[in-house]
Structures are given as structure tokens and as C-alpha cells.
Amino acid sequence: MKTIGKAFVGLCLMLPLLAGAQVTTPRFDQRQINQENRIEQGNASGSLTAREDRRLDKGQQHVANVETRVYSDGTVTRQERAKLHHAQEVQSHNIYRQKHDYQHDYNHNGRVDRGQRR
Numbered sequence: 001m002k003t004i005g006k007a008f009v010g011l012c013l014m015l016p017l018l019a020g021a022q023v024t025t026p027r028f029d030q031r032q033i034n035q036e037n038r039i040e041q042g043n044a045s046g047s048l049t050a051r052e053d054r055r056l057d058k059g060q061q062h063v064a065n066v067e068t069r070v071y072s073d074g075t076v077t078r079q080e081r082a083k084l085h086h087a088q089e090v091q092s093h094n095i096y097r098q099k100h101d102y103q104h105d106y107n108h109n110g111r112v113d114r115g116q117r118r
């Protein structure tokens with residue numbers, strides 16, 4: 001009886017995971033992680049200023065919000081998928097731009113450095 005109970009509890013715990021499996025998006029999630037890493041790397045190198053970092057964080061949040069909206073009803077239409085993809089593309093582009101513009105803080109003193117783009 002005990003083992004059956006355990007198995008049942010185990011099954012109950014797994015059900016939401018199984019249901020969720022239909023709408024998980026490994027490629028999307030991986031890309032979100034990659035973009036987080038790119039931002040992180042920009043902070044570490046100083047190619048992103050604190051201000052740019054805050055903006056890009058907001059961008060990440062925006063993409064996550066779009067994802068939540070898209071998946072809220074459990075189905076993803078082709079338009080929704082395209083919308084999500086677009087949001088991620090825009091964010092990816094923004095990360096690139098902010099990391100390669102003239103605002104940087106290579107000496108990490110919290111101030112934007114003057115000088116050449118790297």
C-alpha cells in the first residue's frame with residue numbers, strides 16, 4: 001500500500017511536467033540563457049555600462065513577458081511563435097549594439113569612458 005501511495009504521489013508530481021512538456025521551448029530557453037550570458041560578459045568586460053545593462057535587463061524581461069503571454073492559453077499559433085522570435089531578435093540586436101557602441105566602462109568605475117570604440 002505504501003509503495004502504491006508513493007507511486008501515485010510520484011505520478012501526480014509528474015503530471016504537470018508531462019502536460020508542460022508539450023509547450024516547453026528548449027530552443028527559446030537556450031537562447032534566453034545565451035543572451036543573459038552575453039549581457040553578463042558585456043558587464044564583465046566593461047563594454048556595457050550600468051545603464052546599458054539595466055536597459056538590456058528590461059529587454060530580457062520583455063521577451064520573457066511575451067513568452068508568458070504567448071503560452072498563457074496553452075497553444076502557440078504560428079503568429080505567436082513569430083512574435084516571440086521577433087522579440088528575441090530585437091533583443092539580440094540590442095545586445096550587440098550596446099556592446100559595440102561608444103558607451104563603455106572598461107575601468108569599471110561606474111562612469112562612461114571617453115575614447116575609441118573597441
Ligand SMILES: [Ca+2]
Nearest residue numbers: 047048098103
Ligand atoms: Ca556599450
Ligand SMILES: [Ca+2]
Nearest residue numbers: 105109111113
Ligand atoms: Ca569608466
